[in-house]
Amino acid sequence: MAPESAPFYFGTKRSPLEQDYYEVLNQPNVHLHDLSKVPLKSFAEKGLVMADDRLLEFDAIVLATGFDSYTGSLTQMGIKSKDGVDLRDLWKDGLNTYLGITISGFPNAFMAYTPQAPTALSNGPTIIEAQVETIVAMVAKLESEGARKIEAKRQAEQEWKAMLDAMSQMTLIRLTDSWWNGANIPGKKSENMVYVAGINTYEKQIREKMNGWQGFDVVTAA
Structure with missing residues (x-):
């Protein structure tokens, strides 16, 4: 089962x-197929047609092709900024948060279970x-201080992202395409999306x- 070279x-x-x-x-009823060598071509009535035109017959097919991790649940909700910009458009060229809880x-x-x-x-x-x-x-704390608004600074977002990117450079995660960095979603920018320091x-x-x-x-009440 071990490949000749680690993928x-x-x-x-x-x-x-x-x-x-x-x-x-x-x-004996399980067979492994390396899709990186022989990709899937199409679905057929009885199963899957591979790039070499072989038909793999199945009674049932379970789709487990990955998911839009970290950001998908947020960008698919139609959330808009105070300036009317959809979060999907705001993040299309790259992810930005501050502390992973504000934008x-x-x-x-505020948000939880989030990117960065x-x-x-x-x-x-x-x-x-x-x-x-x-x-x-x-x-x-904001209520005790009489604050009525709090918003993350754009520069703070950039600094947070730069720190996380520097952390990821010390890992091997950046060297592998996976849902951890968004590489499984066509058109999505592949980038570090996780805080790795624990x-x-x-x-x-x-x-x-x-x-x-x-x-x-932070804006306090007048």
Whole structure:
């Protein structure tokens, strides 16, 4: 089952560690087909037609071709900025957030389980809890200070992205096309979308930005 040359570096895609995964692949009724060598050509009544015109017959076909991770759930909602720009258009040339929980041009808007956070590299409830608890603390602090609006600065977004990109340069993730960097979506820019320094460091870092509201424009009530 091991390929002659590794198609990607170990750990740059999720490793299949589920029980009996490899045992199932060794069953006599299971066959592996390398789509990078012989791509899929089309669907047919009885199965799949490959690029070499072979017909692979199946009773059922389960589509598991990936998904628009990190950004798809946000860009498909029609969310618009204060200037009326759709988030899909805002991110078409590259992703930008501040702290992974705010976006410049979207005042008083927060998000969780997001891009530019440790999202895919941590347990789901853990990162959601860390982000939501921070957002709640931010809102409580803003209310206590009499603030009526908070918005991330564009420069702060750029600095956050540059820091995350610098972190990713120390990993192998950038060397593999996968849904981790958006390479599985035609037309989507392939780029780093994850905070790789760990959830504890992430939570500490984003909470520190509440001191003096670093990277934010805050407007208090008149």
